[in-house]
Amino acid sequence: MTTLTDGARRPPAARGGIARSFADSLVVTKRNLIRMSRIPEMILFGLIQPVMFVILFTYVFGGSMQIGNSTDPDVYKNFLMAGIFAQTVTFATAGAGAGIADDMHKGLIDRFRSLPMARGAVLTGRTMADLVQTAVTLLVLAVVALIIGWRPGYAAPTNAGKIMLGFALLLLLGYAFTWIGALIGLSVRTPEAATSGGLIWLFPVTFVSNAFVDSSKLPGWLQPVAEWNPFSATVQACRKLFGDPGLSPSDAWPMQYPVWASLIYSVLIVVVFRTLSVRKYRSASA
Amino acid sequence: MPGAIHAEGLVKTFGDVTALDGVDLDVPEGTVLGLLGPNGAGKTTTVRVLTTLLRPDSGSATVAGLDVLEHPDEVRRSIGLSGQFAAVDEYLTGRENLQMVGQLYQMRARAAKERAGELLERFHLADAADRPARTYSGGMRRRLDLAAALVVSPPVMFMDEPTTGLDPRNRQALWDVIKELVSGGTTLLLTTQYLEEADHLAHDIAVVDHGKVIARGTSDQLKARTGGERVEVVVHERDAIAPARGILARYGPGERGLGDVSVEDHTRKLTVPVTGGAKLLAEVIRDLDAVGVEIDDIGLRRPTLDDVFISLTGHAAERAQDEENGADPSAGGRGQRKEPAA
Ligand SMILES: Nc1ncnc2c1ncn2[C@@H]1O[C@H](COP(=O)(O)OP(=O)(O)OP(=O)(O)O)[C@@H](O)[C@H]1O
Ligand SMILES: [Mg+2]
Numbered sequence: 347m348t349t350l351t352d353g354a355r356r357p358p359a360a361r362g363g364i365a366r367s368f369a370d371s372l373v374v375t376k377r378n379l380i381r382m383s384r385i386p387e388m389i390l391f392g393l394i395q396p397v398m399f400v401i402l403f404t405y406v407f408g409g410s411m412q413i414g415n416s417t418d419p420d421v422y423k424n425f426l427m428a429g430i431f432a433q434t435v436t437f438a439t440a441g442a443g444a445g446i447a448d449d450m451h452k453g454l455i456d457r458f459r460s461l462p463m464a465r466g467a468v469l470t471g472r473t474m475a476d477l478v479q480t481a482v483t484l485l486v487l488a489v490v491a492l493i494i495g496w497r498p499g500y501a502a503p504t505n506a507g508k509i510m511l512g513f514a515l516l517l518l519l520g521y522a523f524t525w526i527g528a529l530i531g532l533s534v535r536t537p538e539a540a541t542s543g544g545l546i547w548l549f550p551v552t553f554v555s556n557a558f559v560d561s562s563k564l565p566g567w568l569q570p571v572a573e574w575n576p577f578s579a580t581v582q583a584c585r586k587l588f589g590d591p592g593l594s595p596s597d598a599w600p601m602q603y604p605v606w607a608s609l610i611y612s613v614l615i616v617v618v619f620r621t622l623s624v625r626k627y628r629s630a631s632a
Numbered sequence: 633m634p635g636a637i638h639a640e641g642l643v644k645t646f647g648d649v650t651a652l653d654g655v656d657l658d659v660p661e662g663t664v665l666g667l668l669g670p671n672g673a674g675k676t677t678t679v680r681v682l683t684t685l686l687r688p689d690s691g692s693a694t695v696a697g698l699d700v701l702e703h704p705d706e707v708r709r710s711i712g713l714s715g716q717f718a719a720v721d722e723y724l725t726g727r728e729n730l731q732m733v734g735q736l737y738q739m740r741a742r743a744a745k746e747r748a749g750e751l752l753e754r755f756h757l758a759d760a761a762d763r764p765a766r767t768y769s770g771g772m773r774r775r776l777d778l779a780a781a782l783v784v785s786p787p788v789m790f791m792d793e794p795t796t797g798l799d800p801r802n803r804q805a806l807w808d809v810i811k812e813l814v815s816g817g818t819t820l821l822l823t824t825q826y827l828e829e830a831d832h833l834a835h836d837i838a839v840v841d842h843g844k845v846i847a848r849g850t851s852d853q854l855k856a857r858t859g860g861e862r863v864e865v866v867v868h869e870r871d872a873i874a875p876a877r878g879i880l881a882r883y884g885p886g887e888r889g890l891g892d893v894s895v896e897d898h899t900r901k902l903t904v905p906v907t908g909g910a911k912l913l914a915e916v917i918r919d920l921d922a923v924g925v926e927i928d929d930i931g932l933r934r935p936t937l938d939d940v941f942i943s944l945t946g947h948a949a950e951r952a953q954d955e956e957n958g959a960d961p962s963a964g965g966r967g968q969r970k971e972p973a974a
Contacts, residue, residue: 366738373735381723384764457719457780460683462708463736 367464374471378445379478392441392479396434396487403430403558404494413560413592424500425592427491428512428584429557432577434487435520436552438476439527440544445472446531447540450630466624473524480520484513504589512587515608519580522612525619532626556594557581573598576611583608634694636661636788636819637682642691644677644843651677652688653843659821659836664814666834667823668937670945674843675823676716679792682821683713696788696819709737712781716792716823718773719780722766726757726776729765730783737784744783751779754809756802770797778806782813789813789820795829807833827937837937841945854940861909862933863916865902868926873900876925880904883916900928 382389403426408419446469449455458468488496498504531540554571555561555578564572572578573596582604585593600607637659644652652674659665667675680686682693684704693700696710720729727748734744752761755775760768765776774797781789791810795803810833814820824830830837831851838848847854863883867876877893884892884904893904906912913932920927 369738370736373732377721377724377728377732380728381721384723452722453715453717453719454721455719456680456685456713456715457733458736459685460708460711460713461733461736462705462738467736 363464367467367470370464370467371470371474374467375474375478376471378472378475382475382479388441389479389482392437392483393486395437396430396483397490399433400427400430400487400490400494407558411559412563416591420495421500421591423495424497424590425585426558427496428581428588428590429552429555430491431484431487431516431584432519432581433548433552433557434483435480435516436523436548436577437545438480438520439523439530439548440541441479442472442476442524442527443531443534443540443544444537445476446528447534448537450532451536465628466620469525469528469620469623469627473521473528476524476527477517477521481517484516484520488513499589501591501593502586502589504587508587508589511605512584515580515583515587515605515612518612519577519608522615522619525616525623528623529619529626532623532630551575551577555581556592560592561594562596569596570598573601576600576608576615579604579607579611634697635659635663636697637665637693637695637821639678639682639693640691642678642681642688642693644674644681644686644688650843652681652691654691655840655843655845657821657838657845659819661819662814662817663835664810664820664822664833666830666837667821667840668825668827668830668837668941669823669840673840673945675840676792677843678840679713679715679790679821679823683711683790684708710786710788712784712786712789714778714781714789714791714794716796718777720765720773720776723764725762725764726752726768726772726779727761729776730779733780734783739784747783751782755779756805771799771802774798775802775806778809782809785813785816785818787818789818791820791822793823793825795824795826803829827941831937839941839944847940847944851937854937854944855935857940860905860907860935862903862905862935863913864929864931864933865916865920865927866929867900867902868928870897870900872925873897873902875923876902876920876927879919879923879925880916882919883908883912903933906932 404419404423408422408426409417411417411422413421413425449468449472455468498509527540527544530543534540534543554564554568555575556572557577561569561572561578573594578594579600582594582601584590586604594601600611635658637657639655639657642652642655643650655674655678657665657678667678669675677686681688682695682700684700684707687701695707698706698710700707721732724732730748730751731741731744734747735741739747752758755778757772757775757779760772765773768776774794778791778794781791795806798806807829810820810822822830822834835850836848837851837854838845839854840846847857849857863880865876865880867873873895877890877895880893880902881890881904883906886892893902895902910932913930917927917930
């Protein structure tokens with residue numbers, strides 16, 4: 347028979363702040379990944395939707411879009427992919443929000459909050475698990491894109507390192523947006539509300555951009571909005587790194603230095619929304 | 633020296649509901665406090681404040697010598713909690729749940745795994761260990777939650793209605809676990825609706841009602857407050873109730889004659905408060921026999937904690953009602969609802 351009270355009367359000494367925070371976040375990440383793997387239909391829907399978008403946009407709009415001076419569907423196809431990739435990673439927002447809203451209203455949150463764990467670990471663990479899911483989705487999407495005719499280097503030379511950097515920026519953007527999702531999830535009462543609350547504003551953000559159309563063809567007053575949109579910076583950065591056609595010729599700083607702009611925007615979003623979310627988490631239900 | 637759990641003047645309101653209205657508690661190290669009280673009395677709220685889940689509006693508390701409000705993180709390192717509703721991840725297996733908790737207590741992965749195995753064994757969950765908790769029955773979830781509270785055997789434990797929903801065998805097993813914990817030096821605060829359980833496990837009992845501790849003491853002390861022994865007789869026939877009542881009245885306190893004897897017609901049961909113990913029982917039997925009353929059952933009953941509970945909280949409820957009707961304006965200040973601002 348096991349003795350219940352043997353061994354340490356207290357848990358082992360706490361590790362230092364950052365190491366502990368990281369270790370706890372990994373434990374929660376693992377928990378969320380196990381959960382995701384036990385609800386495979388969620389992963390499946392997460393995959394079907396962007397694949398459907400790629401195919402619809404390519405074959406429905408492909409023939410009627412003008413990129414630069416070209417109306418060649420092949421140009422549009424190569425132009426489109428960076429936009430679809432970027433839009434797909436931002437959709438992780440909704441999943442993170444719903445997951446966190448769900449957690450906050452289940453009994454398990456009391457367990458977490460009564461344990462001596464790092465303050466942000468419940469949220470960080472969720473966003474990191476979503477990052478893994480986003481990476482898988484992106485991989486599948488990239489393969490589909492290659493199959494239907496996306497050719498990195500179509501308009502300008504590229505190399506493996508640049509392509510990797512492009513995908514890294516996409517993942518960072520997705521990670522940043524899951525922190526927006528986290529804040530939404532903490533602010534609403536139900537996972538359903540978090541899902542719609544996490545999605546609706548993504549439509550204007552991803553459409554008023556350079557993702558699906560040539561932003562210089564937008565109405566004049568919308569052009570600066572699209573050019574300074576953080577989302578556009580990542581799309582432009584990917585086009586540049588992948589050697590895709592249709593780079594925005596705009597003078598706006600984020601369009602001129604898109605890799606830096608994308609990096610700065612994403613890091614800024616993480617810092618701001620992580621701070622707000624962790625603060626909200628700590629005060630929740632107290 | 634304050635005990636392992638110490639609370640003073642805890643107040644918590646939710647909107648216009650006063651959940652805690654000045655709760656004071658003290659649980660000496662290595663003892664068990666049973667927290668009793670009707671639904672909505674404030675038991676869970678008290679536990680949530682003491683386990684850092686809820687900030688009180690006012691008052692203070694220490695657990696294991698640490699201030700709950702100022703050092704919540706240190707407090708969390710010293711406590712184990714099993715709340716009223718099982719806090720387990722539905723999609724994780726029992727084993728994964730316990731491993732996760734162990735690792736969040738900063739145990740190494742190997743140690744957490746071993747500990748999970750031990751606890752699953754101990755709580756009769758070994759067979760279901762690798763199934764998602766979603767597939768567990770209510771009692772199994774409850775046990776998994778209790779196991780999670782015991783992962784690091786912390787010095788102070790809180791259990792909110794731990795045996796609700798457990799079958800008799802598992803309830804007994806949990807009692808054994810609790811006794812073992814306490815003999816190992818753990819301090820435990822336990823809430824329960826089963827008064828027998830408090831009687832059995834708790835060194836001290838605090839009865840809460842309307843967010844206040846209305847009585848405290850050992851189970852014997854509380855019973856003594858409620859009254860002494862009674863003789864209970866069940867007669868064989870309905871017709872025998874009247875003669876039996878006449879005889880029993882002789883043994884009562886004699887204040888109200890026949891009124892001392894309470895009668896339950898449908899069960900043919902008569903009850904009278906007595907003093908004199910077992911010797912008296914033989915006399916009663918002889919007297920009843922002499923007038924030809926046939927009896928099915930007779931016994932000397934001591935008050936149970938149920939009697940204590942009902943008499944204490946029953947009175948409190950009546951008093952609260954009186955106040956609401958304005959019968960006793962001098963005693964204001966208690967009751968569930970705040971007065972609307974004048
Ligand atoms: N989060 C909350 N919001 C609003 N009211 C609450 C909240 N939590 C508790 N209450 C109220 O506070 C009072 C005390 O509740 P509590 O859960 O502490 O009772 P309890 O003694 O544990 O009851 P039970 O035996 O039913 O578990 C109740 O009136 C309840 O409605
Ligand atoms: Mg309760």
